[in-house]
Amino acid sequence: MEWVNIIIQGVLIGGLYAMFAAGLALIFGVMRLVNIAHGDLIVLAAYVALMTTDTIGLNPLLAIIIVAPIMAAIGYALQRALLNRTLGDDLLPPLLVTFGLSVIIQNALLEVFTADSRRLKAGAIEVASFPLFEGVWIGVLPLLQFAVAIAVIGGLQLLFYRTALGRAFRATSDDQAVAQLMGLDNRHVFALAMALSLAVIAVAGVFLAVRTNFDPAIGPARLIFGFEAVIIGGLGSMWGTLAGGIILGVSQAIGAQINPGWQLLAGHLAFLLILALRPEGLFPKVQT
Amino acid sequence: MPEPLLEVRALDAFYGDFQALFGVSLDAAPGEVVAVIGANGAGKSTLLKCIAGAIRSRRDAVWFEGAPIGDQPAHAVVARGIALVPEGRRLFPSLSVEENLIIGGQLGRGGPWSLARIYDLFPVLAERRHLPSTSLSGGQQQMVAIGRALMSNPKLLLCDEISLGLAPIVIREVYARLPAIVAEGCSLIIVEQDIVQALKAAARVYCLQEGRVALTGAAASLTREAISAAYFGA
Numbered sequence: 098m099e100w101v102n103i104i105i106q107g108v109l110i111g112g113l114y115a116m117f118a119a120g121l122a123l124i125f126g127v128m129r130l131v132n133i134a135h136g137d138l139i140v141l142a143a144y145v146a147l148m149t150t151d152t153i154g155l156n157p158l159l160a161i162i163i164v165a166p167i168m169a170a171i172g173y174a175l176q177r178a179l180l181n182r183t184l185g186d187d188l189l190p191p192l193l194v195t196f197g198l199s200v201i202i203q204n205a206l207l208e209v210f211t212a213d214s215r216r217l218k219a220g221a222i223e224v225a226s227f228p229l230f231e232g233v234w235i236g237v238l239p240l241l242q243f244a245v246a247i248a249v250i251g252g253l254q255l256l257f258y259r260t261a262l263g264r265a266f267r268a269t270s271d272d273q274a275v276a277q278l279m280g281l282d283n284r285h286v287f288a289l290a291m292a293l294s295l296a297v298i299a300v301a302g303v304f305l306a307v308r309t310n311f312d313p314a315i316g317p318a319r320l321i322f323g324f325e326a327v328i329i330g331g332l333g334s335m336w337g338t339l340a341g342g343i344i345l346g347v348s349q350a351i352g353a354q355i356n357p358g359w360q361l362l363a364g365h366l367a368f369l370l371i372l373a374l375r376p377e378g379l380f381p382k383v384q385t
Numbered sequence: 386m387p388e389p390l391l392e393v394r395a396l397d398a399f400y401g402d403f404q405a406l407f408g409v410s411l412d413a414a415p416g417e418v419v420a421v422i423g424a425n426g427a428g429k430s431t432l433l434k435c436i437a438g439a440i441r442s443r444r445d446a447v448w449f450e451g452a453p454i455g456d457q458p459a460h461a462v463v464a465r466g467i468a469l470v471p472e473g474r475r476l477f478p479s480l481s482v483e484e485n486l487i488i489g490g491q492l493g494r495g496g497p498w499s500l501a502r503i504y505d506l507f508p509v510l511a512e513r514r515h516l517p518s519t520s521l522s523g524g525q526q527q528m529v530a531i532g533r534a535l536m537s538n539p540k541l542l543l544c545d546e547i548s549l550g551l552a553p554i555v556i557r558e559v560y561a562r563l564p565a566i567v568a569e570g571c572s573l574i575i576v577e578q579d580i581v582q583a584l585k586a587a588a589r590v591y592c593l594q595e596g597r598v599a600l601t602g603a604a605a606s607l608t609r610e611a612i613s614a615a616y617f618g619a
Binding site (some may be wrong): 261264265267268270271272274275276277278279280281282283 | 437438439458459460463464468469471475477478479480484487488489491492533534537
């Protein structure tokens with residue numbers, strides 16, 4: 098029964114990792130940009146949520162409604178002003194620039210908010226739980242987080258395959274030059290993708306900040322979780338990303354149960370195992 | 386002679402240090418079909434890319450409806466009414482046949498062409514509308530590429546080697562559809578290596594040789610010897 102509990106907790110935390118990963122996968126899919134600042138942007142979103150809740154006293158989970166558009170606007174501006182200039186045939190410039198951006202965001206947050214660890218308080222929902230069956234309790238917050246993750250990923254999947262914007266994303270991803278011949282301005286399409294990625298980051302950042310303490314330095318570890326989930330899942334579909342997040346979450350939960358020090362190690366080992374056995378991920382993009 | 390729809394004036398084009406076009410001038414009247422022929426590497430595709438904005442050039446090197454557009458990016462040029470059917474078709478593999486067509490029309494320019502009209506023009510596509518574009522035969526893919534360009538309701542359609550890699554019977558089938566496109570008031574510039582096909586379809590011909598216009602004239606007036614001299618160099 099104990100193990101059932103552990104696996105369920107792992108699955109639920111996997112939803113959060115999947116949200117970290119979804120934004121990364123989206124950006125890489127549309128413009129082949131590996132966003133090293135992704136984790137720090139998650140932390141930035143947490144601080145934006147902190148400011149929002151501090152100033153207007155909103156419950157952080159409701160503050161997502163404000164934080165998501167703010168992060169989306171930052172994403173759009175960041176892409177138009179900076180990242181679009183780094184894109185080209187070479188993958189290295191965007192990698193270096195986002196690495197620099199990661200350092201800048203960390204230090205700016207440190208300057209403004211100090212290194213103190215902070216937390217978003219969501220009220221009674223944080224500790225609420227209910228018994229699923231004898232001996233297995235489900236926390237309301239983790240369950241909500243998982244439900245939101247499924248909604249976010251399902252929403253992205255629908256957007257990609259059922260809307261004009263998604264069509265534009267896929268066309269630009271397939272062939273940038275020809276997409277422009279169709280009247281798509283790739284700078285604008287890329288900026289919209291980054292805006293969407295940062296809106297997803299906002300949701301993930303708020304849930305992260307309600308779950309655990311955060312400080313300006315925790316971004317890079319979230320980036321790694323996101324990367325691992327993307328690679329485990331493969332780049333074929335957003336649902337693969339969810340599977341990747343869940344596998345990572347469950348591995349970490351099992352590792353932590355065996356030995357508290359093994360939580361992260363178990364996650365990395367699961368990642369390495371899949372990388373060794375199925376380098377294209379569990380749900381790879383079908384090459385046609 | 387009517388006011389030209391498109392005028393290319395002394396266009397130079399470069400790939401880095403390599404110069405692909407040297408002072409090329411060309412014009413096309415509304416509703417006219419113009420062919421650009423020439424050997425491999427003569428600069429035909431480069432010329433079309435410059436017109437479509439895929440390669441930027443000098444502002445006053447390309448004029449469309451009396452406005453200089455040489456320095457405009459591709460997405461702005463297509464909004465003005467110039468569509469390119471790129472060499473090798475280049476359909477979006479992640480998109481279905483119908484999605485490829487829809488994305489061609491995503492700018493919402495008004496005009497005669499719609500999904501229904503494209504399916505009238507190429508009935509075979511209607512049956513395959515929901516299939517991935519990559520599952521089609523070469524000729525059908527070429528039809529999608531032409532349909533996709535038409536969906537933007539262009540005033541000028543640029544066709545880059547639409548016969549490339551297709552069987553002769555399929556080439557005839559594709560070319561048989563061109564008059565219906567011109568009948569809607571669209572001008573065509575056809576780039577071809579297949580001279581016979583180009584001369585049959587076009588009223589006027591430009592022959593490029595090593596980035597320069599070597600010969601130009603009414604298709605009917607050009608002799609085989611003159612074309613062959615312009616094609617290969619005398």
